[in-house]
Amino acid sequence: MTRSLLTFLITLLVTLGTVDAQVDRGKQSAVRLARLKYQGGGDWYNDPSAEVNLLRFVAENTTIDVEPVYEYVDLSTDNIFLYPLVFMTGHGTVNFSDGEARRLRAWLQSGGFLYIDDDYGMDTSIRAEMKKVFPNQDFVELPFDHPIYHSHFDFPNGLPKIHEHDAKPPQGFGLFVEGRLCVFYTYETNPSDGWADPEVHNDSPERRELALRLGTNIIVHALTR
Numbered sequence: 001m002t003r004s005l006l007t008f009l010i011t012l013l014v015t016l017g018t019v020d021a022q023v024d025r026g027k028q029s030a031v032r033l034a035r036l037k038y039q040g041g042g043d044w045y046n047d048p049s050a051e052v053n054l055l056r057f058v059a060e061n062t063t064i065d066v067e068p069v070y071e072y073v074d075l076s077t078d079n080i081f082l083y084p085l086v087f088m089t090g091h092g093t094v095n096f097s098d099g100e101a102r103r104l105r106a107w108l109q110s111g112g113f114l115y116i117d118d119d120y121g122m123d124t125s126i127r128a129e130m131k132k133v134f135p136n137q138d139f140v141e142l143p144f145d146h147p148i149y150h151s152h153f154d155f156p157n158g159l160p161k162i163h164e165h166d167a168k169p170p171q172g173f174g175l176f177v178e179g180r181l182c183v184f185y186t187y188e189t190n191p192s193d194g195w196a197d198p199e200v201h202n203d204s205p206e207r208r209e210l211a212l213r214l215g216t217n218i219i220v221h222a223l224t225r
Helices: 003-029 049-061 078-082 098-109 123-133 191-195 205-224
Strands: 033-037 071-074 085-090 113-118 171-177 180-187
Touching: 033 049, 033 078, 049 085, 049 191, 049 205, 071 078, 078 098, 085 205, 098 113, 098 123, 098 171, 098 180, 113 123, 113 205, 123 180, 191 205
Parallel strands: 033 071, 033 085, 085 113, 113 180
Antiparallel strands: 171 180
């Protein structure tokens, strides 16, 4: 092989490697929303179309670069630190080990944002488990003028009612790190059901639109505050 040919091949390989690296970095730069896998028996995995549909809506209605795929993160690993945003839902019981609570706290303190949506039946356990994460905090109900209700779309009356559970008003609660909202918890509204494919819950187009708009606000707020 001549020296000139060898030089050409080396240059080509380096160039291809650089392109691949740039493509990989491009993929990594797109915002991904991971589902939180947890122990305790709650169906953390339900409605896997929800995040995909929400991220597609975000892509159509904002300039945020997103990757609309379904992914989950196991709280027993450090993989949560690969994501800026994590979504948690389900029916029934949630249980964090001491190690999982410490890992979740460290991630939230380092800038992570957790959105929790009670799909019905997780309220008692999620409140207890989040006390493991932040022992000195209780969930605080957010006022209607909180920025999360106005970050992209305007919700002057706070949370919309997407699904009826116990005929109670919808409520949005928060936990904070140094004044930054790092956990947003929705109760008696269930917006994430409205993100799922239309045939899953048979929500009206109007209800689904409200749910997707609220989800967009959550993502915009989490990424810009």
